[in-house]
Amino acid sequence: MNRWLVSKYLQGPVLVVLCSLISIPVLSADKPKTPLEQGKVLALKLCQACHEFKGADQAGTVGPPFIQMSQRFPKRERMRDIIYDPQKALKPHTMMPPFGRHGFLDKKEIELVIDYLYTL
Amino acid sequence: MKRLYFIIISLLISLVTLPIVNAGPQEDLAAYQKYFNKKFPDLSAVDLSNGMYNFNKDKREQWEDIMSFPPYEIAIDDGKALFTTPFKNGKTYASCFEKGGQAIAHTYPRFDKKSGKVKTLAALVNECRVKNGEKPLPYLKGKLASILAYMADTSRGQLMNVEVPAEPAALAAYEDGKRIYFTRRGPRAFACYHCHWEAAGSKIRGNELSTAVGQATHFPTYRSKWGGMGTIQRRYKGCMKNIGAKPLKQQTEAMNNLEYFHTFLSNGIPMNAPGTRF
Structure with missing residues (x-):
């Protein structure tokens, strides 16, 4: 078998193996394992557009930064209300979207986000 | 005595509420521009027309580099060629506009008394085409944007001057x-x-937000993201899409009224169109 035939018949399987090797860590990295990781993924998806926090590399500055969250929001219920509907819990004219009321986050997801925010 | 108190109090209330009741476009404009002057005291009216580049030094430098050879210049040339080439009937766009269409772009949109509606310059360009037996052009980009770029360039440096006549429909x-x-x-x-x-000057997902006052001065504009020219209504639609909303349709009454109000906000600021943005 000459070199041309080897490269012709082997390049397909080699590519498949290489792609599999590359995609394994990517796929596993896409699926957060722990509840805290899930909360972080949601916060990165929905909160970083306006808030700065650790790990947010595309962060906005429209809202206040997420620091010392447990000190600033000692009552979990307060944070839950704000995330669900800030127009009601904060002020009617706030820019913050009503993540719960408009269905961006369900109740379980709000709790995951809060758990993560309390680590900041 | 009670009646006298009532009259005095009524008069006082009337005096206090009079300016609120009478607040019209000019009062709005003064208040709105004052808001931005107060919020950004170091930025002049001309600065405000530079949008997001007021708020990020690196992006400002990149933008100034791009402006060494402005990418909209081709559109101005194309627009001029289109504007001056006669229609099949021998007439040109100049026949449809006052002053032959030169240095008028900074006064649009205008309220049209005949139709009782706001007319954008883009709509009038297409009306001109139809009146002269040509098909209308697509509104958001392409040839129409080039024609508007040429017309805007003849207004560059003129103070934006959108008028809202004191009549109910306007x-x-x-x-x-x-x-x-x-x-x-x-x-x-x-x-x-x-x-x-409210959030002008802040960042949203890494991008600085420009000020409402000044934005309309640089349209049509060349956007690197588009890889070409676009009209102000193209930008509105993009903005609406970005926030997940269903965009208003171009040249509808709602869209034109939005352009009317939004452009009016920049009155008194020199037109700097066509412009360039990332």
Whole structure:
């Protein structure tokens, strides 16, 4: 078998193996394992557009930064209300979207986000 | 005595509320521009027309580099060629506009008494085509944007001067545009106001937000993201899409009223169009 035939018949399987090797860590990295990781993924998806926090590399500055969250929001219920509907819990004219009321986050997801925010 | 108290109190209330009741476009403009002057005391009116590049030094430098050879210049040349080439009937666009269409772009949109509606310059270019037996051009980009780029270039440096005549239909159009500007839309419930007024100068997902006052001075504009020219209504539609809202359709009454109000906000600022943005 000459070199041309080897490269012709082997390049397909080699590519498949290489792609599999590359995609394994990517796929596993896409699926957060722990509840805290899930909360972080949601916060990165929905909160970083306006808030700065650790790990947010595309962060906005429209809202206040997420620091010392447990000190600033000692009552979990307060944070839950704000995330669900800030127009009601904060002020009617706030820019913050009503993540719960408009269905961006369900109740379980709000709790995951809060758990993560309390680590900041 | 009671009656006298009542009359005095009524008079006092009338005096206090008089300026509020009489607040019209000019009073709005003064208050709105004052808001931005106070919020950004180091930025002149001309600075405000430079939008997001006021708020990020690196992006400002990149933008200034791009402006060494402005990418919109081709559109101005194309637009001039289109504008001056006669229609099949021998007439040109110049026949449809006052002053032959030179240095008028900074006064649009205008309220049209005949139709009782706001007319954008883009709409009038197409009306001119139809009147002269040509087909209308697509509104958001391409040839129409080039023609508008040429017309805007003849107005460069002129102070924006959109008029809202003191008549009910014109005031209603202005108020409708204002209502649209301040109304939340889409699932994120953002209004134009939120990003470009309240949060102007802040960053949203790494991008600095420009000020409402000054934005309309640089349209049509060449956007690197588009890889070409676009009209102001193209930008509105993009903005609405970005926030997840269903965009208003171009050249509808609502969209034109929005453009009317939004452009009016830049009155008194030199037109700097066509412009260039990332």
